[in-house]
Amino acid sequence: MQLNPLRHAERVTGRRQSALIDLWSTAGFAAAVSEVTGPHLYEYGELPVPVAITLYDVRRHVLIEDGKVRRDAPVSAGRFRIGQPGCSVVVDAVPEVRSGPLLILYLGDALLKEVAASRGCAAPVTLTHQAWDTEDPMLEAAAKRLVESCGDGGRPSRLLAEQFAYTLALHVSDRYATQRPTGPEQAPPLDDRVRARIAEFVGADPGAPLTLAAMAEVAGMSPSSFLRSFKQATGTTPHRFVVEQRVLAARRLLSTSDLPIVEIALSLGFSSQSHFGAAFRAVTGESPARYRRMQRGGR
Numbered sequence: 300m301q302l303n304p305l306r307h308a309e310r311v312t313g314r315r316q317s318a319l320i321d322l323w324s325t326a327g328f329a330a331a332v333s334e335v336t337g338p339h340l341y342e343y344g345e346l347p348v349p350v351a352i353t354l355y356d357v358r359r360h361v362l363i364e365d366g367k368v369r370r371d372a373p374v375s376a377g378r379f380r381i382g383q384p385g386c387s388v389v390v391d392a393v394p395e396v397r398s399g400p401l402l403i404l405y406l407g408d409a410l411l412k413e414v415a416a417s418r419g420c421a422a423p424v425t426l427t428h429q430a431w432d433t434e435d436p437m438l439e440a441a442a443k444r445l446v447e448s449c450g451d452g453g454r455p456s457r458l459l460a461e462q463f464a465y466t467l468a469l470h471v472s473d474r475y476a477t478q479r480p481t482g483p484e485q486a487p488p489l490d491d492r493v494r495a496r497i498a499e500f501v502g503a504d505p506g507a508p509l510t511l512a513a514m515a516e517v518a519g520m521s522p523s524s525f526l527r528s529f530k531q532a533t534g535t536t537p538h539r540f541v542v543e544q545r546v547l548a549a550r551r552l553l554s555t556s557d558l559p560i561v562e563i564a565l566s567l568g569f570s571s572q573s574h575f576g577a578a579f580r581a582v583t584g585e586s587p588a589r590y591r592r593m594q595r596g597g598r
Contacts (some may be wrong), residue, residue, distance in 0.1 A: 302346060304329035304405040312401065313342050317451050319402075320460040321508055326512075326522075327409030328464035332446055336398045343388040348426050349406050350471065352379040352442040354390075355399020360431055361391040376429045377439035381429040381475060402442045406468060410510075414468045417524040424472040437485040455582040456570075457569055459538045461511035465523045491533035493518050499528075501541055505548040545569070546582040560587050 305318045308331035325467040335355060343349075344475035357374040364386045372393075376399070382388055445463065447454065454462065489497075500517045501509065514537055517524035528539050545567045550561045564575030564587075579587045 301403075302407075304313075304403075305331055305346075307346065307405075308333065308403050311314045311343055311403070313339065320455060322345055322460060322464055323355075323405065323407065323498075326413075326461060326464055327407030327411070328468070329405040330402065330445060330463075331405075332400050332402045332449070334398055335392075335394050335401050336390075338393045338494070341390040341392065343382065343390065343482060344524070345387055347405065348377055348381060349382050350381050350404040350406060350438070350467075352377070352402045352438060353399070354446065356404065357392050358395040359391075362431055363389040363391070370430045370432075372432065375434075377442070378432045378434060379429070379438055379442075380431040380433060381426050381471075383426075383428045400446050402446060404442075404467065405551070406471065410464060410468050411472065413521055413555035414465070414472050414523050417521055417527070424468075425472060425477045426475045427477050429475060429564065435474070438467075441467060443581065456508075456568075458511055458514075458541060459511050461522065462526065462536060462538050465511065465526050469523055469527065487520075487528070489528050494532065497540075498544070501544045502548075505541075505545045506566050508518060508568065511537055542578050543582055546579055549575070549579060549587065550583070550590065553587055554594040563587070 302323075303321050305316070305321065308318075309315055312519065314331035314333050318329055318331050320328065321423075322327045340486055354376055356376050360370065360372060360374045361368060362370040362380075364382075366387070373395075390512075403554055406426075408423045411426075415424045417424060418425055425540055426451075441463070446453075454460075497514060500514065511522045515522045518525050518528070520528065523534055526537065529535075529540075533540065549563055549567055552558060552566075554558075556563075558566075560575070561572040564572045567575070569575035569578065579585070579590070583590060585593070
């Protein structure tokens with residue numbers, strides 16, 4: 300039976316939840332979070348390689364693989380583990396605090412194969428087994444940002460979700476692969492001509508839903524290769540670039556039209572006026588309303 304990450308997370312945690320990210324059918328990645336409120340027995344069963352991150356302190360953590368106790372010790376908040384396919388895993392956890400989030404990141408073969416292909420390797424990346432309490436500041440920070448950004452019930456845009464998935468997979472494969480691919484990265488540098496095509500593609504309709512896969516196709520690259528090359532060439536991420544292009548379009552509309560700010564926000568692909576305001580301030584240092592007043596001679 301094909302794995303459904305959301306259903307699996309609900310079975311493991313015993314709690315109904317919605318996926319923070321669900322790209323399983325397209326990119327081979329999903330993320331689910333569960334709020335832990337007391338001792339719990341987690342029966343993971345056999346599954347593809349996942350990364351589980353606890354964002355709360357665990358007083359006692361018993362890890363059982365294939366019926367044998369692999370580890371019996373505390374786990375600090377922010378630490379993680381990577382499990383191996385084919386192992387039957389049970390975790391008995393007693394949290395130190397009243398509650399806290401457990402984030403499960405599912406990395407499927409499709410994602411690990413794509414990342415390997417960007418290095419010229421045909422087989423998917425195979426990750427090393429990491430028992431609980433592995434420290435990785437990048438993973439910890441990424442997990443916290445993802446959980447915090449979804450705290451109000453929101454979800455990342457498709458572009459941001461894809462960027463998170465490939466960034467995570469690239470980091471994990473760089474650091475925890477059993478054998479790092481030896482071939483060169485199959486990611487040519489983004490020359491001015493390719494960058495201009497991407498800018499034209501994004502600027503043609505700044506409010507249209509964009510995906511990392513679509514931007515990568517314009518560049519003639521795979522998503523993971525494009526992500527690396529774009530960051531190296533521009534110093535920013537594809538998602539940040541798209542946000543900046545949308546803010547640029549918003550500045551024109553705020554200066555030349557009387558459209559309500561909420562209409563400008565929604566027409567440019569922002570989920571709400573507050574989301575638009577936060578992005579606008581991050582890029583310009585001003586709120587949309589104040590920017591409009593300043594452009595019209597007010598304060």
